[in-house]
Amino acid sequence: MKLKLLVFGVGAGAAAIAGIAILGRDAGPSLPADARADSVFIDKTGHTMTLFSGGQTLRTYAVSLGRGGLKAKTREGDNRTPEGSYLIDARNPRSAFHLSLHISYPDARDTAAAVVRGEKPGDDIMIHGIRNGLGWLGIFHRWVDWTAGCVAVTDVEMEEVWRVVPDGTPVEIRR
Template sequence: MKSKPLVLMVGAVAAVIAATAALGRSAEPPLPANARADSVLIDKTGHTMTLFSGGQTLRTYVVSLGRGGLEAKTREGDNRTPEGNYRIDARNPRSAFHLSLHISYPDARDTAAAVTRGEKPGGDIMIHGIRNGLGWLGTFHRWADWTAGCVAVTDAEMEEVWRVVPDGTPVEIRR
């Protein structure tokens, strides 16, 4: 009879693992193969990132942001997500996080403001998936803002974003 509790425990753990894996997948069908975003809006207060094409919403994702709070990024190491108008200016398929699209922060205004304060503006702000090896977290990553100033989505969502957001796409980040 001692094996019955063990079987129940193993079954419960398997159910939790299966549910966690399912949470990483979107309930929505994937965007069409020919879908292309022409702008991205990141709303920090709403914790959302919306992809647009021709003024129409393609898809909205729930995101995690920088763990330094909702205030605008002002300096290196503040762990905040910047605010302003930027562009996707690079992509990294070998990122420490599941794929990453680089946002062109800091721009000249961000740099000048930081220099005036005697600080460095920081950099390496990305849209990315979950840290490699932790993708099983799925949507659980949204429970807290955990990045160093980046914008994070699930790995499955990042694969879609990677596919439909070309280099040069404008990105507005606002509170």
């Protein structure tokens, strides 16, 4: 009897892990090889990031945001995602979070507002994948806002975003 329970437990655990791996994968065809985004819109309330080209939607992704809540980022360490108009100004192929595109936060307005408050505005805001080694989480990472203020998608999605969003692309982040 104990052996049957052990075998059942091991089998159920293996099935659960396989289910997580399968369900955690992204579905849907990739964007065409020649697709290029000319703007990015991040809707914090809707937890979405939409890539546009010529005013037409290329793709919309569900995202995780900063664990500090939906209010705008105001200072270093608040774990919030900023709001405003920025640019993709750098990329990191060796990111700890499976590729990352740097968002040009803080801009002059963000910095000036933080100085008036006697605070640092923070920096290092990215669009990125899941922490390296945890990519198997796939879509499950979206169940909670977990970043330090960044915008996170799955690793498969990040590979697509990396490919179609060039440096210099405008990024609008709003609630």
